[in-house]
Amino acid sequence: MRTYVKVITVFDTMGFMQPSTITWKDGRVFRIDAVTDFRPADSVEKGLPGDCYTVIIGGEQRHLFFEKSQSGFSGRMGRWFVESGV
Numbered sequence: 001m002r003t004y005v006k007v008i009t010v011f012d013t014m015g016f017m018q019p020s021t022i023t024w025k026d027g028r029v030f031r032i033d034a035v036t037d038f039r040p041a042d043s044v045e046k047g048l049p050g051d052c053y054t055v056i057i058g059g060e061q062r063h064l065f066f067e068k069s070q071s072g073f074s075g076r077m078g079r080w081f082v083e084s085g086v
Contacts, residue, residue: 007064007080019053019064022082030057032064041065050078 006023022030034056041052053064068078 002081002083004079004081019055022064032057036061
């Protein structure tokens with residue numbers, strides 16, 4: 001099950017996204033200690049391109065997904081989600 005979350009993201013000087021915190025739907029904030037892997041991961045359900053970030057939160061490995069938007073609205077790049085809970 002997907003849970004869409006708020007993610008604070010930093011863009012480095014080369015333009016790469018680095019997620020730094022996840023805010024859960026109940027307001028809890030989880031600091032991302034490290035990003036250990038990044039790879040393309042299309043959304044099979046919705047047919048949208050996306051990325052999967054393997055992150056370390058509180059010493060545990062999790063997967064954080066970025067679902068890229070294909071809408072005509074240029075201000076919306078996409079949205080973040082996790083599968084099952086953080």
